[in-house]
Amino acid sequence: MTNNHLNNSNASNPEDDPEPTNLIKSREFLYKLIISQLFYDGHQSIGTSLQQAVQAEANNAPSDRLFRLILTGLEHEPSLKERPKNVGIGNNNIGPGLDLEFETESSIPAPEPALYETAYVTSHKGNCRAGCFSADGQLIATGSVDASIKILDVDRMLAKSAPDEMDPSRGEQQGHPVIRTLYDHMEEVTCLEFHPKETILCSGSRDMTIKLFDITKASVKKAFKTITATEPIRAMSFHPGGDHLIVATDHPVIRLYDMNTLQCFVCPFQNHQHTKIVTNLKWSKDAKLFATCSRDGSIKLWDGVSNRCINTFPKAHEGLEVCSVEFSRNGKYLLSSGKNSICKLWELTTSRCLIAYTGAGTTGKQEYEAQAVFNHSEDYVLFPDEATTSLCAWNARNASRKQLMSLGHNGAVRRIAHSPSQAAFLTCSDDFRARFWYRRTPTL
Template identity: 25%
Template sequence: MSVLKTSFAVSQKHEAFYTGGKIQRSQNGELLFCGCGNKVNVLDVTTGKVTETLEQEEDEEITCYCITPDDKYLIVATRHLVLRQWLWKEKSITRTWKAIHNSAVTAMTFDKTSTLLATGSSDSSIKLWDIERQYCTHNLRGHQGVVSVVEFHPIQEKLQLFSSANDNKVRVWDLVKSTCIAEIEAHFSVVTSLCFSIDGKTLYSGGRDNILAVWDVEKLQVTKTIPILENVESVVLLPENSEYPNLNVTEDGNHVITFGSKGSMKIWNVKKSKCVFSKFMGLGLKSETETGSQTITQAWFTESEQNLTVVVADHTISMYTIENIEIQKQFCGYTDEILDLQFIGKDDSHLVVCTNSENLKVYNVKTWSCQILHGHTDIVLSVAVHKDTNMIATASKDNSIRMWNLDPETGMVHCCGEGQGHTSSVGSIIFSSLSGKFVVSGGEDCTIKMWDVGDAKYNLHCRATERAHDKDINSIAVSPNDKYIVTASQDKTAKLWVSKDLSMIGVLRGHRKGIWCVQFSPVDQCAVTSSADGTIKIWSLSDFTCVKTFEGHDSSVLRVVFLTRGMQLLSCGSDGLLKIWTIKTNECVKTFDEHDDKVWGLAVSSDENRVITGGADSTILEWQDITQEVEDTTRKEQEQFIIREQELSNLIQQKKYHKAIALAIKLEQPFRVLTILKEILASQSGVEDLQATLQKLRQDQLDAVLRFCGQWNTNSKNCHEAQFILSIVLKSYTAEDLLKFPNMKSTIESLLPYTERHFNRLTRLQQQAMFVEYTWQCMKGITDINSETEDRVGQFVIDKNPNNVDDDENMEMSDEDEDKMKHSNLVSKMEENSKLSLKRRKIRKKIDSRKRVKQAVNKKKRK
């Protein structure tokens, strides 16, 4: 029986790593430094993975960056005119300074000593910086417009700088005199590239005026002009005396490669001014006459690897062998919005991805090398695969479908068929489950079409067509036995069809909004649908009723698939969440939140151990099933916990408090630590024992005890122990020692408010206790007076009637005494009335004064 899956972890993450700018490379060509918004990513071309990320502040967009020739420092210029010097291998900034330019830095370069940095700006100025002595050495002015390129003379003794700007002029600067020694107008448009020969005697410049200029550097003159017939974006010099027979390159003179805006490369024999080899790179352009986002923007030759690297405006980085100009590797720096993806190949070695583009991308999952397939003329919306035959089917907004075949040995994909017939965008396509001899497609024209693909002919034959829904068809699925087809539409329904003749069997109704996805169960006679109403429903195909509904997504559920032999579901939605559901219990087992936008694509490997998701955030995530690892880890942790709990109990029983506290800290049990400390305090020499125990603790253990004190201090029952321990620590350690504790800041922040509260509470209790004492003393004095008065009265009675005779005459008070008694009572009442009237007069005065103040304020307001 299959184990239910409960957890997945991200094992690989492929996201945008290059969004524009000039790519820098290490000397050995193994690392590429790619700009991406406010960060620079270091790409390892061997593994295809980003090894380092150097990130600026969020609002600081990078305008230019440059690596030193010794690969030690990376200098980054930002939109805020700040230059930062990174020791990139350690990911640390060694220096930050303000660029003296008035606007953004657009060009940068280093000399061979990695000491002098030249920066060109859109303010037409060029500045040189000594990064070792940390000061600006030169301020060169003379250009008009944005500085496009700066290059040092390769011979260090020359101390010359070559530059060009939008004024179309190439200037040569003498760095000793800080003056311009030559101003040459060889081009009639922007110069895009300057390339020196190894001996430094010849300079090659290419521009958007469709020419290549050859310079004599010693004479500072243009000796030759070669028409290229297209905008030159990059110039690369092949090694001298090199020989490449397949490219018609011999030892006869220097050879230069030009890369143009039409997506072609040309190799020129400079001596003969002749193009000896030309090749259209086919980097996404529909024809050689078109230009646009596929223009080649940068290229370089790596002699150690004998390969040619080409960067295209759509952020594609391609590496070619120099012998025959064949693609070795291809990396996609920015994938845009990912719409669909599927595994294919042996052991699911490749990944087919549809992006917001007319080109299909096929990735090698291990190296993330990308093959870009051209054929569709509009955005590819859906992809399906048949793993047994290595066939790929795609549906596009160009109203067509295409068939592709993967060569399992080379990993290369080529188009083998095309189907025309839909009258609108084709939004969904699926292979038959068993043989893969037919595909079913559907789209905005509300029809489904069945295509024969058994012979893999280029022009596919449409076997049957049926109008299926009233609105767009979003998803199609074929049953495991190929007998039935189910379609899902924006009209809120899913329909079941017989694959033989496309006759409808039944309709699944119940969703409140359009249905995005539908799938057959691999084991039961049921289907699952996911909808824009945020629910997932399982339907019985025998009576077309809904048997289960799953709620949990906050918005549209875009994809859903069966897992674990049909016992679980895996879903993703526009809320960016991935959820695992157990069908039997109708509950969501776990939710994963790793995407920042809609998750359009969801694919599961054949063994169900890997899951791939892709979304609108241009990110592809590979998830690994770690259910077994989590269970094993949990089991081991429980065993270890039981063993340590027993050990802790034994230590407490043996009164080995120091070891017991250390173990309780390790187990993160604050209450057990408190219990141990209370036991220590309960002993006869509790204070001394507690001090000795705390002094034996290590710094990290004492830091944990103080952290626990912050928790105990929140409860008035345990605050006394917490304050007592805090008092001992503060008396035993200096402030400097306490500040060295790693969590001291947060501990103080947690202790302060409750300590103040407890102090105020105890202060109030002390005041109340003193008031009780005062009241008691006052009551005690009155009691003494009353007892003395009673004694006197008793004595008076005895004196008046010593024989204790019950005589009315003796018991009656004399008239004189009675008058005195009445007079004293009258006097006391008058005194009380006078005090009361005095208080009333004071209260009336206060009320009258307040009324007068209010009247005065009201008068001022009226005025």
């Protein structure tokens, strides 16, 4: 990452450009085929309604051309094995991830989130507002207003909750689930991220520092490296290769740090930046892009090399604060949540909201920033409902609501994170507790 990369000319937003003529003509032709097919199949009233809705020409004759074109296309449809592999996933047993272009072909669907059970509860001495999983899903970290950080071993938590069911081959079972407690911040720990390649935990705090801990050393409680910022830290995300870290603070400008030199880069173009505090940010799995969201109501996409904003979704959640962003594994989609208690799935190639996941937030606008996350297979979208302290879940493909589940907290859930590798997630709450949820495989 060089300064030359960061000082290129202003980016243009695709939504500002008119749709190309060839795309308009292609869409008109598609509608014509659909209308003709409806007429051919005897659905005259539906075809007429569609014709009026899209302002198509009124001279469409009945035809089954669309049906024959689809039959031809299906002969060349790639099988699941031939499709491009998702980038950055080490576990090949969790399915192909979300792709709306194809029908799902998973023989073993992921369990509904409402079927998960609390496997372990850990407590801090203050509100618990930060939490994350390691890249392999074997460790979790929690952070608190009391300035402490806990690192917990997943296998030990599972062994502690059901020792008779634990498979001995899964690893070390003996010992307390909390394997490290770290104290090196002076104020609230606001965000946590495991390094994607190394056994390092990165933490951000309201004390305006970012700290790196070597978690292989049991006796070490202090960070081996500290980055000092000028504002309290709000969120951060590692580049998939681990060499760079993007950071959001109580300031609209995004900071990008070189983790080898600790040099800080910012985009030099003021009109690329958000106008209010950035609430969340994430790298895509292929590292080509990162996304940011803000209290200004917008979502921005940034080029991962030049550090320039390449697209903006203004008023992404009807002008209200956008609380979280997360890329799908294949990089085609972006999941967001807003303070209107609605989660949205955006198609990045067209900058369109394809699906809105609604029904959470029975009291309207929520008070706290809540995250929407995919489960490990991207079959479901999870979101904590602030009003009822329950878990809302939707089918990621069609937004059908799944069964609500009480999260068992006595305060607002301030952080939710799902395991990247298995049916497990973490909730962190203002009741001082973090709960580890897990779906055990039923025994026959």
